[in-house]
Amino acid sequence: MIKRIKELERISRLLEPTSAERKEVRKKVISYSEDFLKNIEKIKAYNVTPDKGIALLESPITETPISTDKAIELLQKNVDFPGLNPASGGHLAYIPGGGIYYSALGDYMADIFNRYAGVFYASPGAVRMENMLIKWMAEIVGFTSPPDPLSHGRGERGQGGVRGEVAGNLTSGGSLANLMGIVTARDAKNISSANITKSVIYLTKQVHHSVSKAIRIAGLKECVIRYVPMDAQSKMNVEELQKIVLLDKKNKLNPFLVIASAGTTDVGAVDPLEDIGKLAKKNDLWYHIDAAYGGFFVLTEEGKKKLKGIELADSLVIDPHKGLFLPYGLGVILVKNAEKLRESHFYQAQYLQDAIDGADEDSPADLSPELTKHFRGLRLWLPLKLMGLKPFRACLEEKLLLAKYFHNEVQKLGFETGEEPQLSVVTYRWIPSQPRPLSPGRGEEYTNAFNKKLMEAVIADGRIFISSTMIDNKFTLRFACLAFRTHLKQVDLLLKILREKVKELERK
Numbered sequence: 106m107i108k109r110i111k112e113l114e115r116i117s118r119l120l121e122p123t124s125a126e127r128k129e130v131r132k133k134v135i136s137y138s139e140d141f142l143k144n145i146e147k148i149k150a151y152n153v154t155p156d157k158g159i160a161l162l163e164s165p166i167t168e169t170p171i172s173t174d175k176a177i178e179l180l181q182k183n184v185d186f187p188g189l190n191p192a193s194g195g196h197l198a199y200i201p202g203g204g205i206y207y208s209a210l211g212d213y214m215a216d217i218f219n220r221y222a223g224v225f226y227a228s229p230g231a232v233r234m235e236n237m238l239i240k241w242m243a244e245i246v247g248f249t250s251p252p253d254p255l256s257h258g259r260g261e262r263g264q265g266g267v268r269g270e271v272a273g274n275l276t277s278g279g280s281l282a283n284l285m286g287i288v289t290a291r292d293a294k295n296i297s298s299a300n301i302t303k304s305v306i307y308l309t310k311q312v313h314h315s316v317s318k319a320i321r322i323a324g325l326k327e328c329v330i331r332y333v334p335m336d337a338q339s340k341m342n343v344e345e346l347q348k349i350v351l352l353d354k355k356n357k358l359n360p361f362l363v364i365a366s367a368g369t370t371d372v373g374a375v376d377p378l379e380d381i382g383k384l385a386k387k388n389d390l391w392y393h394i395d396a397a398y399g400g401f402f403v404l405t406e407e408g409k410k411k412l413k414g415i416e417l418a419d420s421l422v423i424d425p426h427k428g429l430f431l432p433y434g435l436g437v438i439l440v441k442n443a444e445k446l447r448e449s450h451f452y453q454a455q456y457l458q459d460a461i462d463g464a465d466e467d468s469p470a471d472l473s474p475e476l477t478k479h480f481r482g483l484r485l486w487l488p489l490k491l492m493g494l495k496p497f498r499a500c501l502e503e504k505l506l507l508a509k510y511f512h513n514e515v516q517k518l519g520f521e522t523g524e525e526p527q528l529s530v531v532t533y534r535w536i537p538s539q540p541r542p543l544s545p546g547r548g549e550e551y552t553n554a555f556n557k558k559l560m561e562a563v564i565a566d567g568r569i570f571i572s573s574t575m576i577d578n579k580f581t582l583r584f585a586c587l588a589f590r591t592h593l594k595q596v597d598l599l600l601k602i603l604r605e606k607v608k609e610l611e612r613k
Protein backbone atom coordinates (compact mmCIF):
# COMPACT_ATOMS: atom_id res chain seq x y z
CA MET A 106 0.00 0.00 0.00
CA ILE A 107 2.78 2.43 0.90
CA LYS A 108 4.30 1.74 -2.44
CA ARG A 109 1.07 2.62 -4.18
CA ILE A 110 0.60 5.75 -2.07
CA LYS A 111 4.10 6.89 -3.00
CA GLU A 112 3.47 6.12 -6.62
CA LEU A 113 0.25 8.13 -6.54
CA GLU A 114 2.01 10.95 -4.75
CA ARG A 115 4.58 11.14 -7.50
CA ILE A 116 1.85 11.57 -10.09
CA SER A 117 -0.39 13.85 -8.06
CA ARG A 118 2.53 16.16 -7.46
CA LEU A 119 2.19 17.06 -11.11
CA LEU A 120 -0.68 19.24 -9.90
CA GLU A 121 1.92 21.51 -8.34
CA PRO A 122 4.07 23.00 -11.09
CA THR A 123 7.53 24.08 -10.01
CA SER A 124 8.46 27.71 -9.74
CA ALA A 125 10.21 27.51 -13.11
CA GLU A 126 7.20 25.85 -14.73
CA ARG A 127 4.88 28.45 -13.25
CA LYS A 128 7.08 31.17 -14.60
CA GLU A 129 7.10 29.64 -18.04
CA VAL A 130 3.31 29.32 -18.27
CA ARG A 131 2.76 32.71 -16.67
CA LYS A 132 5.05 34.35 -19.18
CA LYS A 133 3.05 32.93 -22.06
CA VAL A 134 -0.31 33.77 -20.55
CA ILE A 135 0.80 37.33 -19.79
CA SER A 136 2.26 37.73 -23.24
CA TYR A 137 -0.99 36.51 -24.81
CA SER A 138 -3.15 38.81 -22.69
CA GLU A 139 -0.79 41.78 -23.15
CA ASP A 140 -0.99 41.35 -26.93
CA PHE A 141 -4.74 41.55 -26.62
CA LEU A 142 -4.70 44.63 -24.38
CA LYS A 143 -2.10 46.46 -26.46
CA ASN A 144 -4.18 45.98 -29.59
CA ILE A 145 -7.59 46.36 -28.01
CA GLU A 146 -8.47 49.42 -30.08
CA LYS A 147 -7.74 47.56 -33.29
CA ILE A 148 -9.42 44.29 -32.43
CA LYS A 149 -12.97 44.03 -33.69
CA ALA A 150 -15.96 44.24 -31.39
CA TYR A 151 -17.61 41.35 -33.19
CA ASN A 152 -16.25 38.59 -35.37
CA VAL A 153 -18.64 36.67 -37.56
CA THR A 154 -17.11 33.22 -38.16
CA PRO A 155 -18.68 30.27 -39.94
CA ASP A 156 -17.33 27.58 -37.58
CA LYS A 157 -18.10 29.36 -34.30
CA GLY A 158 -15.24 27.80 -32.36
CA ILE A 159 -16.18 24.22 -33.17
CA ALA A 160 -12.53 23.12 -33.48
CA LEU A 161 -12.30 23.28 -29.69
CA LEU A 162 -14.17 19.98 -29.64
CA GLU A 163 -11.44 18.34 -31.68
CA SER A 164 -9.21 18.53 -28.64
CA PRO A 165 -11.04 16.43 -26.04
CA ILE A 166 -10.11 16.08 -22.38
CA THR A 167 -7.59 13.24 -22.06
CA GLU A 168 -5.13 11.68 -19.59
CA THR A 169 -2.21 13.59 -20.98
CA PRO A 170 -1.42 17.27 -21.18
CA ILE A 171 -0.94 19.60 -24.11
CA SER A 172 1.58 22.42 -24.30
CA THR A 173 0.80 25.96 -23.13
CA ASP A 174 1.25 27.20 -26.68
CA LYS A 175 -1.24 24.68 -27.97
CA ALA A 176 -3.74 25.58 -25.24
CA ILE A 177 -3.44 29.27 -25.98
CA GLU A 178 -3.81 28.62 -29.68
CA LEU A 179 -7.03 26.68 -29.06
CA LEU A 180 -8.33 29.51 -26.91
CA GLN A 181 -7.38 32.19 -29.34
CA LYS A 182 -8.96 30.57 -32.38
CA ASN A 183 -12.05 29.11 -30.82
CA VAL A 184 -12.90 31.13 -27.74
CA ASP A 185 -11.41 34.58 -27.88
CA PHE A 186 -11.93 35.23 -31.59
CA PRO A 187 -15.48 34.24 -32.59
CA GLY A 188 -18.48 36.30 -31.54
CA LEU A 189 -18.66 39.31 -29.30
CA ASN A 190 -15.62 40.97 -27.79
CA PRO A 191 -17.08 42.56 -24.64
CA ALA A 192 -13.70 44.02 -23.72
CA SER A 193 -13.90 46.28 -26.78
CA GLY A 194 -14.84 49.94 -26.59
CA GLY A 195 -16.84 49.20 -29.74
CA HIS A 196 -19.26 47.06 -27.71
CA LEU A 197 -22.35 49.25 -27.81
CA ALA A 198 -24.99 46.53 -27.75
CA TYR A 199 -27.20 44.98 -25.04
CA ILE A 200 -25.71 46.33 -21.81
CA PRO A 201 -21.94 46.36 -22.32
CA GLY A 202 -19.49 44.58 -20.08
CA GLY A 203 -16.00 45.69 -19.32
CA GLY A 204 -13.09 43.92 -17.72
CA ILE A 205 -10.91 46.36 -15.86
CA TYR A 206 -7.42 45.00 -15.40
CA TYR A 207 -6.97 45.09 -11.64
CA SER A 208 -10.03 42.89 -11.24
CA ALA A 209 -8.16 40.19 -13.13
CA LEU A 210 -5.27 40.54 -10.69
CA GLY A 211 -7.75 40.45 -7.81
CA ASP A 212 -9.15 37.20 -9.18
CA TYR A 213 -5.63 35.90 -9.61
CA MET A 214 -4.82 36.48 -5.97
CA ALA A 215 -8.22 35.27 -4.79
CA ASP A 216 -7.53 32.02 -6.62
CA ILE A 217 -3.95 31.59 -5.46
CA PHE A 218 -4.74 32.18 -1.80
CA ASN A 219 -8.17 30.59 -2.15
CA ARG A 220 -9.60 32.17 1.00
CA TYR A 221 -12.93 30.76 2.12
CA ALA A 222 -15.13 33.81 1.79
CA GLY A 223 -18.39 32.07 2.70
CA VAL A 224 -17.94 31.94 6.45
CA PHE A 225 -16.49 34.47 8.92
CA TYR A 226 -14.80 31.78 11.04
CA ALA A 227 -12.86 30.52 8.03
CA SER A 228 -11.77 33.86 6.64
CA PRO A 229 -12.71 36.82 8.78
CA GLY A 230 -10.74 39.15 6.55
CA ALA A 231 -12.40 38.07 3.31
CA VAL A 232 -15.84 38.28 4.90
CA ARG A 233 -15.08 41.72 6.34
CA MET A 234 -13.95 42.87 2.91
CA GLU A 235 -17.14 41.68 1.23
CA ASN A 236 -19.33 43.17 3.95
CA MET A 237 -17.44 46.43 3.76
CA LEU A 238 -18.09 46.60 0.01
CA ILE A 239 -21.76 45.81 0.54
CA LYS A 240 -22.00 48.57 3.13
CA TRP A 241 -20.25 50.96 0.79
CA MET A 242 -22.77 50.21 -1.94
CA ALA A 243 -25.66 50.50 0.54
CA GLU A 244 -24.29 53.91 1.36
CA ILE A 245 -23.91 55.20 -2.20
CA VAL A 246 -27.48 54.24 -3.04
CA GLY A 247 -28.63 55.98 0.14
CA PHE A 248 -29.77 52.95 2.16
CA THR A 249 -27.57 54.17 5.02
CA SER A 250 -25.85 57.41 5.89
CA PRO A 251 -22.07 57.70 5.48
CA PRO A 252 -20.00 56.35 8.39
CA ASP A 253 -19.04 58.68 11.19
CA PRO A 254 -15.39 59.61 10.48
CA LEU A 255 -14.70 59.60 14.24
CA SER A 256 -15.59 55.92 14.49
CA HIS A 257 -12.51 55.02 12.35
CA GLY A 258 -14.65 52.76 10.21
CA ARG A 259 -15.42 50.48 13.10
CA GLY A 260 -18.35 49.69 15.31
CA GLU A 261 -22.08 49.59 14.84
CA ARG A 262 -22.41 52.30 12.27
CA GLY A 263 -19.11 52.22 10.45
CA GLN A 264 -18.14 50.37 7.32
CA GLY A 265 -17.38 46.79 8.13
CA GLY A 266 -19.12 47.11 11.47
CA VAL A 267 -20.81 44.40 13.48
CA ARG A 268 -24.02 42.86 12.22
CA GLY A 269 -25.49 45.63 10.17
CA GLU A 270 -29.07 46.63 9.69
CA VAL A 271 -28.58 46.58 5.94
CA ALA A 272 -27.36 43.36 4.41
CA GLY A 273 -26.49 42.12 1.00
CA ASN A 274 -24.59 39.61 -0.99
CA LEU A 275 -22.08 39.57 -3.79
CA THR A 276 -23.66 37.27 -6.35
CA SER A 277 -22.54 35.98 -9.71
CA GLY A 278 -24.71 38.57 -11.45
CA GLY A 279 -27.93 40.54 -11.56
CA SER A 280 -30.13 37.56 -12.32
CA LEU A 281 -29.19 35.76 -9.12
CA ALA A 282 -29.49 39.02 -7.22
CA ASN A 283 -33.01 39.53 -8.58
CA LEU A 284 -33.89 36.00 -7.53
CA MET A 285 -32.63 36.59 -3.99
CA GLY A 286 -34.52 39.87 -3.74
CA ILE A 287 -37.76 38.29 -4.90
CA VAL A 288 -37.36 35.27 -2.62
CA THR A 289 -36.79 37.66 0.28
CA ALA A 290 -39.91 39.66 -0.65
CA ARG A 291 -41.91 36.44 -0.85
CA ASP A 292 -40.89 35.33 2.63
CA ALA A 293 -41.07 38.79 4.19
CA LYS A 294 -44.66 39.07 3.00
CA ASN A 295 -45.54 35.49 3.99
CA ILE A 296 -46.55 34.35 0.55
CA SER A 297 -47.27 30.64 0.63
CA SER A 298 -49.57 28.09 -0.96
CA ALA A 299 -52.35 29.41 1.28
CA ASN A 300 -52.50 32.83 -0.38
CA ILE A 301 -50.42 32.65 -3.52
CA THR A 302 -53.22 32.88 -6.08
CA LYS A 303 -54.57 35.99 -4.40
CA SER A 304 -51.21 37.70 -4.05
CA VAL A 305 -50.33 40.39 -6.56
CA ILE A 306 -47.02 41.51 -8.12
CA TYR A 307 -46.82 44.83 -10.00
CA LEU A 308 -44.27 45.52 -12.71
CA THR A 309 -44.06 46.79 -16.27
CA LYS A 310 -43.46 45.02 -19.55
CA GLN A 311 -40.02 46.69 -19.54
CA VAL A 312 -38.61 44.68 -16.59
CA HIS A 313 -35.61 42.56 -17.43
CA HIS A 314 -36.51 38.97 -18.26
CA SER A 315 -34.43 37.79 -15.29
CA VAL A 316 -37.17 39.26 -13.09
CA SER A 317 -39.86 37.17 -14.75
CA LYS A 318 -37.57 34.17 -14.53
CA ALA A 319 -36.95 34.85 -10.83
CA ILE A 320 -40.70 35.08 -10.15
CA ARG A 321 -41.13 31.65 -11.68
CA ILE A 322 -38.11 30.07 -9.97
CA ALA A 323 -39.25 31.52 -6.64
CA GLY A 324 -42.50 29.59 -7.06
CA LEU A 325 -44.55 32.73 -7.59
CA LYS A 326 -45.85 32.12 -11.08
CA GLU A 327 -49.34 31.53 -9.70
CA CYS A 328 -49.45 35.03 -8.27
CA VAL A 329 -51.53 37.62 -10.05
CA ILE A 330 -49.05 39.49 -12.25
CA ARG A 331 -50.13 43.01 -13.12
CA TYR A 332 -48.35 44.78 -15.94
CA VAL A 333 -48.73 48.44 -15.12
CA PRO A 334 -49.17 50.76 -18.13
CA MET A 335 -46.22 52.94 -19.06
CA ASP A 336 -45.89 56.50 -20.30
CA ALA A 337 -44.35 57.50 -23.64
CA GLN A 338 -40.86 57.16 -22.17
CA SER A 339 -41.51 53.57 -21.06
CA LYS A 340 -41.71 54.53 -17.38
CA MET A 341 -44.25 53.02 -15.03
CA ASN A 342 -47.39 55.15 -14.77
CA VAL A 343 -47.80 55.58 -11.03
CA GLU A 344 -51.37 56.89 -11.18
CA GLU A 345 -52.37 53.74 -13.01
CA LEU A 346 -50.45 51.69 -10.47
CA GLN A 347 -52.36 53.36 -7.64
CA LYS A 348 -55.69 52.68 -9.31
CA ILE A 349 -54.89 49.02 -9.87
CA VAL A 350 -53.64 48.50 -6.32
CA LEU A 351 -56.78 50.07 -4.87
CA LEU A 352 -59.00 47.98 -7.08
CA ASP A 353 -57.10 44.82 -6.15
CA LYS A 354 -57.49 45.62 -2.47
CA LYS A 355 -61.17 46.25 -2.95
CA ASN A 356 -61.43 42.86 -4.60
CA LYS A 357 -59.80 41.23 -1.55
CA LEU A 358 -56.58 40.41 -3.32
CA ASN A 359 -53.22 40.62 -1.56
CA PRO A 360 -50.93 43.19 -3.21
CA PHE A 361 -47.44 42.48 -1.85
CA LEU A 362 -44.67 43.37 -4.30
CA VAL A 363 -43.88 46.14 -6.75
CA ILE A 364 -40.82 45.89 -8.99
CA ALA A 365 -39.33 49.00 -10.58
CA SER A 366 -36.42 49.39 -12.97
CA ALA A 367 -33.67 51.95 -12.50
CA GLY A 368 -32.57 51.84 -16.08
CA THR A 369 -34.35 49.27 -18.22
CA THR A 370 -32.11 47.15 -20.39
CA ASP A 371 -34.21 47.78 -23.46
CA VAL A 372 -34.43 51.57 -23.61
CA GLY A 373 -32.71 52.75 -20.43
CA ALA A 374 -35.93 53.99 -18.80
CA VAL A 375 -35.91 54.92 -15.12
CA ASP A 376 -39.27 54.38 -13.45
CA PRO A 377 -40.49 57.18 -11.14
CA LEU A 378 -38.64 55.63 -8.23
CA GLU A 379 -39.68 58.11 -5.58
CA ASP A 380 -43.40 58.06 -6.36
CA ILE A 381 -43.43 54.28 -6.54
CA GLY A 382 -41.58 54.17 -3.22
CA LYS A 383 -44.16 56.36 -1.52
CA LEU A 384 -46.96 54.31 -2.96
CA ALA A 385 -45.29 51.09 -1.85
CA LYS A 386 -44.98 52.39 1.70
CA LYS A 387 -48.54 53.62 1.85
CA ASN A 388 -49.85 50.30 0.59
CA ASP A 389 -47.47 48.08 2.51
CA LEU A 390 -45.85 46.61 -0.61
CA TRP A 391 -42.32 45.24 -0.73
CA TYR A 392 -40.38 47.53 -3.07
CA HIS A 393 -37.79 45.83 -5.27
CA ILE A 394 -35.69 47.92 -7.65
CA ASP A 395 -33.71 46.36 -10.44
CA ALA A 396 -30.81 48.79 -10.91
CA ALA A 397 -28.49 46.16 -12.42
CA TYR A 398 -27.75 48.43 -15.36
CA GLY A 399 -28.35 51.93 -14.03
CA GLY A 400 -27.53 51.78 -10.32
CA PHE A 401 -23.93 52.96 -10.36
CA PHE A 402 -24.88 56.19 -12.13
CA VAL A 403 -25.63 57.40 -8.57
CA LEU A 404 -21.88 58.07 -8.50
CA THR A 405 -22.49 61.02 -10.84
CA GLU A 406 -24.33 64.25 -10.03
CA GLU A 407 -26.78 63.84 -12.86
CA GLY A 408 -27.36 60.17 -12.20
CA LYS A 409 -28.04 60.86 -8.56
CA LYS A 410 -30.84 63.24 -9.51
CA LYS A 411 -32.29 60.86 -12.04
CA LEU A 412 -32.23 57.95 -9.60
CA LYS A 413 -33.80 59.90 -6.75
CA GLY A 414 -35.98 57.57 -4.74
CA ILE A 415 -33.68 54.57 -5.22
CA GLU A 416 -33.02 54.76 -1.48
CA LEU A 417 -36.66 53.85 -0.79
CA ALA A 418 -36.24 50.27 -2.05
CA ASP A 419 -36.56 47.34 0.31
CA SER A 420 -34.32 45.33 -1.98
CA LEU A 421 -32.09 46.52 -4.76
CA VAL A 422 -30.03 44.89 -7.48
CA ILE A 423 -26.89 46.59 -8.73
CA ASP A 424 -24.28 45.06 -11.06
CA PRO A 425 -20.58 45.94 -10.71
CA HIS A 426 -19.92 43.87 -13.83
CA LYS A 427 -21.94 46.49 -15.68
CA GLY A 428 -21.72 49.85 -13.97
CA LEU A 429 -18.26 49.49 -12.45
CA PHE A 430 -16.82 47.85 -15.58
CA LEU A 431 -15.71 44.68 -13.82
CA PRO A 432 -15.24 41.46 -15.74
CA TYR A 433 -18.36 39.28 -15.73
CA GLY A 434 -19.22 37.55 -12.51
CA LEU A 435 -20.33 40.18 -10.01
CA GLY A 436 -23.83 41.34 -9.19
CA VAL A 437 -25.13 42.56 -5.87
CA ILE A 438 -28.35 42.29 -3.89
CA LEU A 439 -28.89 44.81 -1.11
CA VAL A 440 -31.69 44.39 1.42
CA LYS A 441 -32.54 47.21 3.76
CA ASN A 442 -33.84 45.01 6.52
CA ALA A 443 -30.97 42.54 7.02
CA GLU A 444 -33.16 40.26 9.10
CA LYS A 445 -35.39 39.57 6.10
CA LEU A 446 -32.49 38.50 3.88
CA ARG A 447 -31.22 36.31 6.71
CA GLU A 448 -34.61 34.71 7.34
CA SER A 449 -34.82 33.57 3.74
CA HIS A 450 -31.27 32.25 3.48
CA PHE A 451 -29.84 31.11 6.84
CA TYR A 452 -28.95 27.50 7.47
CA GLN A 453 -27.75 25.24 10.21
CA ALA A 454 -25.51 22.26 9.70
CA GLN A 455 -24.11 20.01 12.39
CA TYR A 456 -20.75 19.73 10.73
CA LEU A 457 -20.33 23.49 10.68
CA GLN A 458 -20.91 23.94 14.41
CA ASP A 459 -17.41 25.36 15.01
CA ALA A 460 -18.21 28.24 12.71
CA ILE A 461 -21.03 29.68 14.75
CA ASP A 462 -19.20 31.02 17.81
CA GLY A 463 -17.33 34.24 17.79
CA ALA A 464 -18.51 35.70 14.50
CA ASP A 465 -18.27 39.48 14.51
CA GLU A 466 -19.98 39.75 11.18
CA ASP A 467 -22.63 38.11 9.07
CA SER A 468 -21.28 35.34 6.89
CA PRO A 469 -22.27 35.37 3.21
CA ALA A 470 -23.33 31.73 3.60
CA ASP A 471 -26.07 32.86 6.02
CA LEU A 472 -27.41 35.39 3.57
CA SER A 473 -27.39 33.59 0.24
CA PRO A 474 -28.10 30.22 -1.35
CA GLU A 475 -24.34 29.58 -1.60
CA LEU A 476 -22.04 27.96 0.91
CA THR A 477 -18.63 27.70 -0.70
CA LYS A 478 -18.17 30.61 -3.06
CA HIS A 479 -15.71 32.46 -5.18
CA PHE A 480 -14.07 35.25 -3.18
CA ARG A 481 -15.70 37.88 -5.37
CA GLY A 482 -14.94 40.78 -3.11
CA LEU A 483 -11.30 41.02 -4.07
CA ARG A 484 -12.03 41.67 -7.77
CA LEU A 485 -14.02 44.73 -6.69
CA TRP A 486 -11.91 45.89 -3.76
CA LEU A 487 -8.55 45.84 -5.56
CA PRO A 488 -9.49 48.17 -8.46
CA LEU A 489 -11.38 50.52 -6.14
CA LYS A 490 -8.36 50.74 -3.85
CA LEU A 491 -5.70 50.93 -6.58
CA MET A 492 -7.47 53.56 -8.64
CA GLY A 493 -9.82 55.32 -6.24
CA LEU A 494 -13.38 56.28 -7.09
CA LYS A 495 -12.57 59.30 -9.20
CA PRO A 496 -11.96 57.57 -12.57
CA PHE A 497 -15.11 55.46 -12.07
CA ARG A 498 -17.23 58.56 -11.54
CA ALA A 499 -15.64 60.26 -14.54
CA CYS A 500 -16.16 57.24 -16.77
CA LEU A 501 -19.85 57.03 -15.80
CA GLU A 502 -20.41 60.72 -16.45
CA GLU A 503 -18.57 60.40 -19.76
CA LYS A 504 -21.01 57.63 -20.73
CA LEU A 505 -24.04 59.81 -19.94
CA LEU A 506 -22.61 62.60 -22.08
CA LEU A 507 -21.63 60.29 -24.93
CA ALA A 508 -25.23 59.07 -25.05
CA LYS A 509 -26.50 62.65 -25.30
CA TYR A 510 -23.89 63.39 -27.94
CA PHE A 511 -24.87 60.33 -29.97
CA HIS A 512 -28.56 61.21 -29.63
CA ASN A 513 -27.88 64.64 -31.14
CA GLU A 514 -25.49 63.52 -33.84
CA VAL A 515 -27.53 60.59 -35.07
CA GLN A 516 -30.52 62.92 -35.45
CA LYS A 517 -28.34 65.22 -37.52
CA LEU A 518 -27.64 62.27 -39.82
CA GLY A 519 -31.38 62.02 -40.36
CA PHE A 520 -32.24 59.17 -38.01
CA GLU A 521 -35.46 59.14 -36.04
CA THR A 522 -34.72 58.79 -32.32
CA GLY A 523 -36.52 58.32 -29.05
CA GLU A 524 -36.52 61.16 -26.54
CA GLU A 525 -33.30 62.39 -24.94
CA PRO A 526 -31.65 59.41 -23.19
CA GLN A 527 -32.49 59.03 -19.50
CA LEU A 528 -29.17 57.29 -18.87
CA SER A 529 -26.86 55.86 -21.53
CA VAL A 530 -29.18 54.00 -23.90
CA VAL A 531 -30.38 55.68 -27.11
CA THR A 532 -32.92 54.17 -29.49
CA TYR A 533 -32.93 55.17 -33.14
CA ARG A 534 -34.03 54.01 -36.58
CA TRP A 535 -33.68 55.03 -40.18
CA ILE A 536 -36.80 55.84 -42.18
CA PRO A 537 -35.78 54.82 -45.69
CA SER A 538 -37.17 56.28 -48.86
CA GLN A 539 -39.93 53.87 -49.84
CA PRO A 540 -40.05 51.97 -53.11
CA ARG A 541 -43.19 52.61 -55.10
CA PRO A 542 -45.97 51.69 -55.42
CA LEU A 543 -46.64 51.81 -51.69
CA SER A 544 -49.28 49.36 -50.58
CA PRO A 545 -50.87 49.79 -47.12
CA GLY A 546 -48.77 48.22 -44.32
CA ARG A 547 -45.84 48.00 -46.66
CA GLY A 548 -44.09 51.07 -45.31
CA GLU A 549 -43.59 49.80 -41.76
CA GLU A 550 -42.50 46.38 -42.90
CA TYR A 551 -40.04 47.88 -45.32
CA THR A 552 -38.64 50.19 -42.65
CA ASN A 553 -38.25 47.30 -40.23
CA ALA A 554 -36.45 45.20 -42.79
CA PHE A 555 -34.23 48.12 -43.73
CA ASN A 556 -33.14 48.70 -40.14
CA LYS A 557 -32.47 45.01 -39.66
CA LYS A 558 -30.26 45.04 -42.74
CA LEU A 559 -28.55 48.14 -41.46
CA MET A 560 -27.79 46.46 -38.13
CA GLU A 561 -26.46 43.37 -39.89
CA ALA A 562 -24.23 45.52 -42.06
CA VAL A 563 -22.76 47.25 -38.99
CA ILE A 564 -22.18 43.90 -37.27
CA ALA A 565 -20.58 42.42 -40.40
CA ASP A 566 -18.16 45.34 -40.45
CA GLY A 567 -17.32 44.32 -36.89
CA ARG A 568 -15.53 47.39 -35.58
CA ILE A 569 -18.61 48.40 -33.63
CA PHE A 570 -21.20 46.00 -32.27
CA ILE A 571 -24.81 47.15 -31.93
CA SER A 572 -28.12 45.47 -31.15
CA SER A 573 -31.80 46.11 -31.64
CA THR A 574 -35.18 45.87 -29.99
CA MET A 575 -38.84 46.03 -30.97
CA ILE A 576 -40.72 49.10 -29.76
CA ASP A 577 -44.43 49.07 -30.67
CA ASN A 578 -43.66 46.57 -33.43
CA LYS A 579 -40.98 48.85 -34.80
CA PHE A 580 -37.54 47.37 -35.37
CA THR A 581 -35.39 49.84 -33.47
CA LEU A 582 -31.61 50.11 -33.13
CA ARG A 583 -30.05 50.56 -29.70
CA PHE A 584 -26.98 52.47 -28.64
CA ALA A 585 -26.00 51.27 -25.18
CA CYS A 586 -22.94 52.97 -23.81
CA LEU A 587 -21.37 51.47 -20.70
CA ALA A 588 -18.07 49.93 -21.76
CA PHE A 589 -15.21 51.76 -20.02
CA ARG A 590 -13.20 51.71 -23.24
CA THR A 591 -15.91 53.56 -25.18
CA HIS A 592 -14.85 57.15 -25.80
CA LEU A 593 -15.67 59.83 -28.35
CA LYS A 594 -13.57 58.04 -30.97
CA GLN A 595 -15.73 54.89 -30.91
CA VAL A 596 -18.97 56.88 -30.98
CA ASP A 597 -17.78 58.91 -33.95
CA LEU A 598 -16.74 55.70 -35.67
CA LEU A 599 -20.25 54.29 -35.21
CA LEU A 600 -21.76 57.49 -36.64
CA LYS A 601 -19.44 57.21 -39.64
CA ILE A 602 -20.29 53.54 -40.22
CA LEU A 603 -24.03 54.28 -39.95
CA ARG A 604 -23.74 57.08 -42.48
CA GLU A 605 -21.88 54.84 -44.94
CA LYS A 606 -24.12 51.83 -44.53
CA VAL A 607 -27.32 53.84 -44.91
CA LYS A 608 -25.95 55.29 -48.10
CA GLU A 609 -25.05 51.83 -49.44
CA LEU A 610 -28.40 50.35 -48.53
CA GLU A 611 -30.38 53.26 -49.93
CA ARG A 612 -28.55 52.83 -53.23
CA LYS A 613 -29.53 49.16 -53.59
Ligand SMILES: *Cc1c(COP(=O)(O)O)cnc(C)c1O
Nearest residue numbers: 200278279280313315370397398
Ligand atom coordinates in the same frame (compact mmCIF):
# COMPACT_ATOMS: atom_id res chain seq x y z
C1 LIG B 1 -28.20 42.81 -17.10
C2 LIG B 1 -29.44 43.01 -16.35
C3 LIG B 1 -29.96 42.02 -15.51
C4 LIG B 1 -29.35 40.66 -15.41
O1 LIG B 1 -28.11 40.71 -14.84
P1 LIG B 1 -26.99 39.61 -15.15
O2 LIG B 1 -25.84 40.15 -14.42
O3 LIG B 1 -26.83 39.57 -16.64
O4 LIG B 1 -27.48 38.32 -14.62
C5 LIG B 1 -31.08 42.31 -14.78
N1 LIG B 1 -31.67 43.51 -14.87
C6 LIG B 1 -31.22 44.49 -15.68
C7 LIG B 1 -31.93 45.79 -15.73
C8 LIG B 1 -30.08 44.27 -16.45
O5 LIG B 1 -29.64 45.24 -17.26
